[in-house]
Amino acid sequence: MKQSIIASSLLGSLCIYLLVINFFETAAMLLLFGIYPGATSAINPQAMLLGYAIVGLLIIGTVILPPITKLFSMLRPHQRA
DSSP states (O other), X not given: OHHHHHHHHHHHHHHHHHHHTTHHHHHHHHHHHOOXXXXXXXXXXXXXXXXXXXXXXXXXXXXXXXXXXXXXXXXXXXXXX
């Protein structure tokens, strides 16, 4: 019981801190428009696209790769020694 109260208090404190420093607004501006805090210009669109492509491939690789390898291991006949 004490641990859940402490964990919820810490989580609430983290949420309040993130709201005070405008973390969510800053993250949205960075992800949508490429504007990072304190900058006068945006990130190059080609660099943003490259970053999105890399992150997308990593996510697809971690989600899709395990079922594909499991499928290939099921299709491949097992050799007995």
